[in-house]
Amino acid sequence: MTTVQGSAIGFQERAGIRRTLNAIRNYSLPILIALVYIVASILVPQFLTFETIRAILLATSVTGIIAAGMTAITLSGNLFSLGVTASVVLSGVIYIWVGSASGNIYIGAIAAIFAALVVGFAQGFIVGLGLNPVVVTLAAGAIIYGATAIVTGGKVVAAQSRELGRFATFAIVGIPLPVFVLVAFTAVAWFLTERTKIGRNVHLLGFNKLTARNSGISFMGTTIWAFLIFSVGLGVAAVLQVSQTLQVQADNFPELTMNVVAAVLVGGTAVTGGDGSPVKSVIGALFIATITQIMVLVGVPQGTRYFVLGVVVVVLVVTLHLLRKAGSR
Amino acid sequence: MRSVSAWFGRYALQLVVLVIVIVSMYALYPAFRVEASIERLIPLGVIAAGLAVTMIAGEFDLSIASMAALAGALTVTLSGLGLIVAVLITVTVCTLFGMLQGWAIAKLGINSLVFTVGTLVLIRGVTWLVCGGLAISIDDIAASDIFYGRLLFLSPLSATGLVILVALGIFLSRTRWGRELYALGSSRPEAIAAGVRYPRGMVIAFGISAGCGAVGGSLTSALSGSAAPNALESMLVAGIAAALVGGISIAGGRGTMVNVFLGFAIISVLAAGLAGMGAKAFVSQLFIGVFLLLIVLAEYFIARVGEQSRRSRLRRLAEA
Numbered sequence: 001m002t003t004v005q006g007s008a009i010g011f012q013e014r015a016g017i018r019r020t021l022n023a024i025r026n027y028s029l030p031i032l033i034a035l036v037y038i039v040a041s042i043l044v045p046q047f048l049t050f051e052t053i054r055a056i057l058l059a060t061s062v063t064g065i066i067a068a069g070m071t072a073i074t075l076s077g078n079l080f081s082l083g084v085t086a087s088v089v090l091s092g093v094i095y096i097w098v099g100s101a102s103g104n105i106y107i108g109a110i111a112a113i114f115a116a117l118v119v120g121f122a123q124g125f126i127v128g129l130g131l132n133p134v135v136v137t138l139a140a141g142a143i144i145y146g147a148t149a150i151v152t153g154g155k156v157v158a159a160q161s162r163e164l165g166r167f168a169t170f171a172i173v174g175i176p177l178p179v180f181v182l183v184a185f186t187a188v189a190w191f192l193t194e195r196t197k198i199g200r201n202v203h204l205l206g207f208n209k210l211t212a213r214n215s216g217i218s219f220m221g222t223t224i225w226a227f228l229i230f231s232v233g234l235g236v237a238a239v240l241q242v243s244q245t246l247q248v249q250a251d252n253f254p255e256l257t258m259n260v261v262a263a264v265l266v267g268g269t270a271v272t273g274g275d276g277s278p279v280k281s282v283i284g285a286l287f288i289a290t291i292t293q294i295m296v297l298v299g300v301p302q303g304t305r306y307f308v309l310g311v312v313v314v315v316l317v318v319t320l321h322l323l324r325k326a327g328s329r
Numbered sequence: 330m331r332s333v334s335a336w337f338g339r340y341a342l343q344l345v346v347l348v349i350v351i352v353s354m355y356a357l358y359p360a361f362r363v364e365a366s367i368e369r370l371i372p373l374g375v376i377a378a379g380l381a382v383t384m385i386a387g388e389f390d391l392s393i394a395s396m397a398a399l400a401g402a403l404t405v406t407l408s409g410l411g412l413i414v415a416v417l418i419t420v421t422v423c424t425l426f427g428m429l430q431g432w433a434i435a436k437l438g439i440n441s442l443v444f445t446v447g448t449l450v451l452i453r454g455v456t457w458l459v460c461g462g463l464a465i466s467i468d469d470i471a472a473s474d475i476f477y478g479r480l481l482f483l484s485p486l487s488a489t490g491l492v493i494l495v496a497l498g499i500f501l502s503r504t505r506w507g508r509e510l511y512a513l514g515s516s517r518p519e520a521i522a523a524g525v526r527y528p529r530g531m532v533i534a535f536g537i538s539a540g541c542g543a544v545g546g547s548l549t550s551a552l553s554g555s556a557a558p559n560a561l562e563s564m565l566v567a568g569i570a571a572a573l574v575g576g577i578s579i580a581g582g583r584g585t586m587v588n589v590f591l592g593f594a595i596i597s598v599l600a601a602g603l604a605g606m607g608a609k610a611f612v613s614q615l616f617i618g619v620f621l622l623l624i625v626l627a628e629y630f631i632a633r634v635g636e637q638s639r640r641s642r643l644r645r646l647a648e649a
Contacts, residue, residue, distance in 0.1 A: 079442065131625055132579045134389070134442070138566055139621035146615020154609055250611060254562065261446055271443045303457025303558065310451025317447050321439045 021327035025320060029268060029280070033287050040294050047297060050174065056286070056293045058244075061178035062237045063256070064285035067263040068182075068189040068278035069233025074264055075193060076226040077206035077273030078133040081123070083141025084234065084257040090148050091116045091238030092248035093157050099164050108164065113235030119144060120231025121224060128220035141257075149250035158247040168243035178240040182282065185233055189278035198225045206273020262309075263288055266316045270324065288312075342627065343576055343591040346620075350595055354602035361602055364482050369597040370490030371552075372397055372545030374590070376564050377571035378494055379541025381589045384572060385501065386534040387514035387581030388434070388441040394565035395452035396423055396539050397546030401556035402459040404547040408467045412551050420543045427539020428532045435528035441535075457558040464557040476552050486548050493544060497537065498586030506533055515582025563614075570621045571596045576628070595620065 041048040066084060073081055081087075091112040099108025123140050127133045159165065170177045193199035201222045204212040213219055242248050267284025269276025291312060295305045337344065354361045376393055383390040400419045407415035430448060434441050476485050483491065501507035506529070512520035513530045521527050545564070550556040575592020577584035599620070600613040 126622070126626070129629060131629055135569070135573055135579055135621065135625055138569060139618045139625070142566060142570070142614050142618030143622065146611050146618060149609070149611030150615065154611060258446065258450060262450065265443055265446060271440050301462055303454060303460070303462045305454075306450060306457050307454030310447060310454045313450055314444070314447035317443055318437060318439065321437060321443070325438065
C-alpha cells in the first residue's frame, strides 16, 4: 500500500517538475526579450527611442510573417522550406509588374499572393507524395530563382511610381502598416493552427505521423494546407518587403531563408513537429531583430554581428533542446 | 560477369542521365570538352562527398559551405607560412572543429539539421572576423603557381579531389568505422543495440564533412589567391544537388562514393556546358533545380512500382 502511494507521489512530483520545465521553456524567450530591453535601455542611450523601436518592428515584420507561416510546415512534421528567398523574389517581381501594369496596388498584391500560393501548392503536393521537404523546397527554390532571373534577365526590376510603396509608407499613429499586418497575420496563423480542424490535423501529423494517418488524417491534404498557410504569409511579406525597397532583383535577400529558419528554431517550435506555435516564431524573429538593432546602434561591425547572432542561435537552440528533453522525461 | 552487370544496374539511372547530358552538351555546343568539367571536383565534388558522408550516417551538415569559406579565409591569412603548409594547417583545424561539432551533436542528442543551422551562421561570422569584413588576397602572387601543373589530364587540384573521393570510398565500404556509418544511417536503434558507438560515428561523419568542406574552400582560395567573407554560399545547394542527383539517400544508409562522383559529373557537365555556351549562372541554377526534382521524383516512382510488384508477388504466393 505504502509503495503504491510512494510511487504515486513520485509520479506527481515528476509531473510537477515536468510542468515547471515546460513553463520555463515556454516563457524563457519572452522573459529574455524583456531582460534585453531593460538592459539595453539602460546601457544604450539611443535605444529607447521611437525610431529604434519602429526600426526593430519593421525589421521583424517581414521575417516574422514568413516565420509565422513556416511554423505551420514545421508543426506538420515537414521541417522547413529552404526556398523562401526565391519565392519572395518571385512574388516581389509579380507585385511590381502587375501593380505597375494595372495601376492598382491591391491587384498587384493579390497577384503576388496568388503566385506564392501556386508555387506553394506545387511544393506541398510533391512533399505530400512523401518526398523529403528539404530536398523538394531546395530544388523548387533553385528552379524559381533560375526562372525569375531568366525572365527578368537578372536585372533590377524597379517600380515606376512611388505609389507602389504605399503599403510600407502608410502609417497609423506613426507605426507603419507592416507592423499591423504582422500582428494580424500572426493572429490568423495562430487561429488556423490552434483552433481549427486543419490546425489540429497539422499538430497530430507532426506529433505522430503513423497514428495520425491511421486515424484518417490525410498526409497529402494536411501538408498542402500547411504549405498554403506558409505561402499566404510569404506573398504578403514579399509585398511588404518590395514596398519598402521599391525594387527587386533575383539575387536579393540571400540571408532571408536562414533568418526565417533561425526565427522558428529560436522561438522554440520543435523541428520534429507537433509542438510549437506561430506566436513563438514571431517572438523568435523579434528577438533576432532586437539583438541585431542593438548591435547596429552600438556600432558593432557586420562580421561581429554575424558571429554574435550565430552564437545566440546555437546557445538558444541547444538550451531549448535540453529543456525539452528534460521536460519530456 | 554478373557483378559487372549488377554494378551497372545499381547506377543505371545516373549513368543514363550522365550520358544524355554529355551527348546533348556536345550536340548543342560542339566545342565542349567533357574533361574540363572534372576541374570542378574542387570545390563541388569534395563538398558533395562531405555532405554525402553525413547523409549516409542519417544526418545533415548545413554548415559545410560556411566551413569552406572559413577554410579559404584561413588559408589566405596563413599563406605567409607557405601555401601548402597553410592548406594543411587549415584542413586540420577545420576537421577538428567538425569533430567537435559531431561530438556536441551526439552528446546533446540534438537534430543535426537544427544544430548546423546555428553553426552555419556562426562559422560565417567567424569567416567575416578572419577576413575583417573584406575580400582578402595572398601577398605573394606567384605562390599559387604550383597548382597549375598537369598530371595526365588532371590538375593537381582535381587529382587531390579524386584521391579524396577514392579514399572516402574505400573508408566507407571496406573499414569497420565506415560500415558503422551505414548502420547508424539506416537503422540507428538496432545499430546502437548491436554495439555501434553513436558518438564515435557522429565525430567521424562530421569530421569528414568539415574536412571535405575545408579542402574544397582552402584549395579554391589557394588557387585564386583570394578569399571573401561571403564566398562559396551557393556550394551548399550545388553540393546537396550533386549528392542527391547521384543517388545518395537523404533518409540515410544508402549510397556510395560512385554515386557522389556520378552526381557531381552530371551537375558539373551541365554547369560547364551551359557556362561554355555563354549562359548566365542562374540558367544552370534552374537546370540543377529541375534535375534534382526529376531525379527524386523518378526514384520515388521507381520505389513505388517496386513496392507494388513485390506486394502483388506476395499476394500471388499467398493465393497459390
